[in-house]
Amino acid sequence: MRTNTFIKFIKVFLVIISVFILAGQAPAKDLRAVRIEKFLTKYNPTSPLRNKAHEILYCADIFGLDYRLYLAISGAESTYGKNYPKVSKNLTGILNGKTRFQSIYDNIYYTSKLLATGKWYAKFNKTKKIEDFVYIYKGVPPYDRYIRTLRFTLDGISAVSIKDELAQQNLLLALNSQKEKAKRRQKQEESLLVWNSIRYDQFEPGKVNKLYPMTDGNYSDLLNYSLSPALCDSGPFFFSPGDVHLQIR
Numbered sequence: 001m002r003t004n005t006f007i008k009f010i011k012v013f014l015v016i017i018s019v020f021i022l023a024g025q026a027p028a029k030d031l032r033a034v035r036i037e038k039f040l041t042k043y044n045p046t047s048p049l050r051n052k053a054h055e056i057l058y059c060a061d062i063f064g065l066d067y068r069l070y071l072a073i074s075g076a077e078s079t080y081g082k083n084y085p086k087v088s089k090n091l092t093g094i095l096n097g098k099t100r101f102q103s104i105y106d107n108i109y110y111t112s113k114l115l116a117t118g119k120w121y122a123k124f125n126k127t128k129k130i131e132d133f134v135y136i137y138k139g140v141p142p143y144d145r146y147i148r149t150l151r152f153t154l155d156g157i158s159a160v161s162i163k164d165e166l167a168q169q170n171l172l173l174a175l176n177s178q179k180e181k182a183k184r185r186q187k188q189e190e191s192l193l194v195w196n197s198i199r200y201d202q203f204e205p206g207k208v209n210k211l212y213p214m215t216d217g218n219y220s221d222l223l224n225y226s227l228s229p230a231l232c233d234s235g236p237f238f239f240s241p242g243d244v245h246l247q248i249r
Contacts, residue, residue: 029169032057032067035160039071043156044080048104049091055105063116066128070111072153073137076146130154 033053040047049056049071060067070092071080077093078084081104084091088100092111101107115121115133124132130150134143 029165030054030057031162031165031169034162034165035157036067036071038160038162039153039157040080043075044082047080047082049074049081052104052108055108059109059112063112065112065116066154068154068157069115069133070108071157072150073111075153076149 036053036056037050040050044050056070057067059065060070073093074080074091077097078091081091084093085097088097089104089107090097090099090101091104091107094107094111094114099110101110116125120136121133124136130147131143134147134150138146
């Protein structure tokens with residue numbers, strides 16, 4: 001019992017440590033890719049599509065398709081790349097499986113483009129009904145088994161749990177937000193320190209005295225914290241692009 005509790009503690013600890021390491025270093029991962037990778041790991045661990053999740057998502061997004069559709073077709077036609085002519089790289093059996101592609105990505109792109117822009121699929125793109133797709137893509141009956149195979153993949157991907165990844169991503173976003181707030185606060189404090197260090201007693205009356213610029217050339221925080229709007233408008237300060245000047249009257 002104690003061993004199981006200790007193992008759970010270690011797992012939680014490692015997740016927290018990994019989040020802190022990744023904070024501010026990596027962009028948030030598309031959780032749709034996580035679903036695809038987990039699904040393929042379960043049903044075809046050796047699938048050549050396991051490392052093509054982002055290519056699938058890219059093509060689905062630019063053509064406005066359901067991101068699960070390409071994988072569903074490849075599942076029905078080649079068991080997600082388990083059985084397909086290696087020389088043709090045609091995982092989707094497109095055009096009766098006779099078309100050759102230079103790469104798997106070419107197959108992903110062309111299949112997605114055809115489904116999105118081909119006039120034969122206009123009804124499917126309007127209704128989004130899988131039956132309207134199958135009647136055209138398969139071409140000849142029976143259709144029921146093909147439809148069930150597609151739905152197995154579509155439903156299976158949607159059912160993949162991403163609870164842990166979602167929690168980790170939300171924690172990562174929260175940590176990044178806190179880091180940004182800390183950076184802004186530090187910049188404001190540095191601005192105040194510079195402003196307060198100016199020796200006004202060394203300025204010559206009647207002359208324009210240039211104040212040294214901040215490291216990033218941004219005075220907005222400094223002015224917000226050090227000068228009131230009334231003082232900026234009517235006081236002895238005036239500003240020019242890129243520099244801050246002070247005139248003692």
